[in-house]
Amino acid sequence: MDAPQPDDLPVTSHRAISRRALVRTGGLLAGAALTPSLLSAVSQDTQASIPVDPSRVPGAPSDSLGTRSPFETPRLSPVNVTSGSTWTPHHQLHGTITPADLHFQRHHNGIPAIDPAKHTLTIHGLVERPLEFTLDELKRFPSVTRTYFIECSGNGGRAWNNPKPDMSPQVVDGLTSNSEWTGVAVSTLLRAVGAKAKASWVVAEGNDAAVLNRSVPMQKMLDDALVVYAQNGEALRPGNGYPIRLLLPGYEGNMCVKWLRRLEVTDQPLMSREETSKYTDPIPGGKARMFSFTMDVKSLITSPSYPGKLTERGWHAVRGLAWSGRGRVSRVDVSTDGGRTWHMASLPNGALPMAHTRFEYLWQWDGRSTRLLSRAVDETGAVQPTADEYRRVRGDAPGYHYSAIRAWDVASDGTVTFGGG
Ligand SMILES: Nc1nc2c(c(=O)[nH]1)N[C@H]1C(S)=C(S)[C@@H](COP(=O)(O)O)O[C@H]1N2
Numbered sequence: 001m002d003a004p005q006p007d008d009l010p011v012t013s014h015r016a017i018s019r020r021a022l023v024r025t026g027g028l029l030a031g032a033a034l035t036p037s038l039l040s041a042v043s044q045d046t047q048a049s050i051p052v053d054p055s056r057v058p059g060a061p062s063d064s065l066g067t068r069s070p071f072e073t074p075r076l077s078p079v080n081v082t083s084g085s086t087w088t089p090h091h092q093l094h095g096t097i098t099p100a101d102l103h104f105q106r107h108h109n110g111i112p113a114i115d116p117a118k119h120t121l122t123i124h125g126l127v128e129r130p131l132e133f134t135l136d137e138l139k140r141f142p143s144v145t146r147t148y149f150i151e152c153s154g155n156g157g158r159a160w161n162n163p164k165p166d167m168s169p170q171v172v173d174g175l176t177s178n179s180e181w182t183g184v185a186v187s188t189l190l191r192a193v194g195a196k197a198k199a200s201w202v203v204a205e206g207n208d209a210a211v212l213n214r215s216v217p218m219q220k221m222l223d224d225a226l227v228v229y230a231q232n233g234e235a236l237r238p239g240n241g242y243p244i245r246l247l248l249p250g251y252e253g254n255m256c257v258k259w260l261r262r263l264e265v266t267d268q269p270l271m272s273r274e275e276t277s278k279y280t281d282p283i284p285g286g287k288a289r290m291f292s293f294t295m296d297v298k299s300l301i302t303s304p305s306y307p308g309k310l311t312e313r314g315w316h317a318v319r320g321l322a323w324s325g326r327g328r329v330s331r332v333d334v335s336t337d338g339g340r341t342w343h344m345a346s347l348p349n350g351a352l353p354m355a356h357t358r359f360e361y362l363w364q365w366d367g368r369s370t371r372l373l374s375r376a377v378d379e380t381g382a383v384q385p386t387a388d389e390y391r392r393v394r395g396d397a398p399g400y401h402y403s404a405i406r407a408w409d410v411a412s413d414g415t416v417t418f419g420g421g
């Protein structure tokens, strides 16, 4: 480990405290040692809109939703999408859980209005007992709660095909989000209906105007597939599949059918539009990858990144997210010199399988222009490829599944821009 520990950090970048600020906060500091971190916590410019004496200004009443501070304005972007996507603002988030209202959304034909009291899930086909489950009935089965990412297999395509310096992490890789999901294991439901021995696929169908459908291998359904009704502790959001969706850990987002209404057990894939003309990836040599379900190991630096700016030399945390559809992220390396040298980042919260993993590397910026890169490795030994390695195997325009290492360029004035792959 070559990352410096926080205790070793020099304090040169802390602002000096003024005498006035000291008097103002005298009560707070009385008896406390004036450690550098305390001093920085009361630096003057954070006082601007905060009353000098908080006891003279009555606090605002609470509201019924615990609304965000008016100073915090993360937004999905773009808006008003019925056929297309909205992206998660990764550069404005911390930790690993995506707030539900900032989970990306990918719609093929808008968000259906569904009354949960009337919605049902039918499981039929090669089964002993076809059954129709209401939402209440699904909730009576043993529940499973797990944290998983969803990633659209088109994620990163825009940045790969047409990289621009003013792309933020939201635009580069905003088509992945990470939530704690609660629902019932599909294996439990298949036991209830009694899937027949020759059953090898399950076709999932949504209740939206697109009637999106995908074929899922029976083995995946038995391994870890979920029918989920909750996201981060509350009912799913309408844009994410309310009242139920399929959740296939580590598989491309398109297969996580939202507004799920039907599971048909079969002995062959449906060969639907979404698994033939779409979500099939051309590769060099005139061939195409079909049924390319599993998302590759990948990472994204979220800070420093565009539109952020480094205002001083010295210590900065290079932070980001890493994930893999094959299991846990085992390591993330960061380069702060354009790929000449690599350093192991820390994974401060550990790593869950098929979930976003936060990485962090403390970097001392010397004020010169440079290039930042991150490279993730997963527990199967898969290493995130360089853009050249990726291009050699998957071609220039794979259509889906973009996983190459991407760059962020830091200029000597501290501005940060997207450097492409
Ligand atoms: N019924 C239905 N399910 C769907 C879609 C859809 O348009 N309709 N979009 C798919 C695609 S392409 C992706 S990437 C994921 C996105 O899930 P999210 O919108 O909750 O982020 O949902 C998938 N499930």
Ligand SMILES: [Mo]
Pocket: 106, 151, 152, 153, 154, 253, 254
């Ligand atoms: Mo997608």
